[in-house]
Amino acid sequence: MYNKTMQKKISDKVINRLTLYHCILQDFINSGSDYISSKQIAALLRIDDSQVRKDLNLLSNSGKTRVGYPVKNLKKSIESTLGFSKTKKAFIIGAGNLGMALAKYDNFSNYGLNIISLFDNDPNKIGKEINNKKIIDIKELPVLVWKHYVDIAILTVPGKYAQQTADYIVNLGIKYIWNFTPVVLDVPDEVQVWNENIMGNFLQFTYNIK
């Protein structure tokens, strides 16, 4: 759920689908395929063929040919359209299992997300490294926000510390929070929060099971 009205050319739903197409293209590249059809993509996602074609038509250069889309070309086209090349730097706040999982997720760098380091207040974690990213004492955050010009925080602290941590990082100049905690944060107007709302996603999935 997005908290601010934005002027955008591509809707959230299309962005979501384009990233799924991007995953499929990576699989095709890994398996040595040169071309892909909109039907193949549609079948994997169980959506309509015409929907896929419509989405791909939004790209600046999908490179469609008689034998289908050239896989590498199409992948690059999605990347440039969605701005993967503009790298965004972020800190992970909270080095628990979820923070660690996100730090390990190598795919992020393919999508232009550069996670600089993790922060925690647990002396047993501070100083350790995960996937070449250091876990740093949260007390050092004020200095490092300025040093690295980071304004995106990925919030993965336990729910009971979510609001106080948000207050702390917003005060330091963080402008964008990707919120993985199950708490709806109360932040100043100029700060944007994206609530990951994992449970909401699950309920959409299971709402009609049995």
Add this chain to the structure above:
Amino acid sequence: MYNKTMQKKISDKVINRLTLYHCILQDFINSGSDYISSKQIAALLRIDDSQVRKDLNLLSNSGKTRVGYPVKNLKKSIESTLGFSKTKKAFIIGAGNLGMALAKYDNFSNYGLNIISLFDNDPNKIGKEINNKKIIDIKELPVLVWKHYVDIAILTVPGKYAQQTADYIVNLGIKYIWNFTPVVLDVPDEVQVWNENIMGNFLQFTYNIK
């Protein structure tokens, strides 16, 4: 992204918002508040007041009074509408950081998701417990799927093992896969997959940053 046409009374977007309202109501209960207004909810989520009222009107019994909605009553009403009371059993496949994080997430049980156990093939993990859930050898999955009548799997294995693991669990009778891997799975028609697509969510968030 949902892969099957469903007849549903409540749209995905509304379900998503209702779970966010539910989080807010829990916060209000924790802080000892008895009543909440649609304006308070709308302000926290930065959405329109009228949208909140419209959503809450869908509930069977929102209990609206002159001084606002009674918090506990409204929370129960959301729970019964979204079917939190119908408990769903699930296995986590892959006891890495993400699997562990989800196993630790106590909130799931509040939403009717009962995670029975985790499965992995790493001898160093097998036999350990996390949040009272055992990590079991993946080889024992065939027996346990039948023993517990589980047909929901939460897939948190590394991307390179995603498709082969999906083939294996589908073959054992798993009908619903909550897919946290960055791979689009190729599964039989009767199996439903919900792609968590974390990167897609992030890109929706950051698409218009700078």
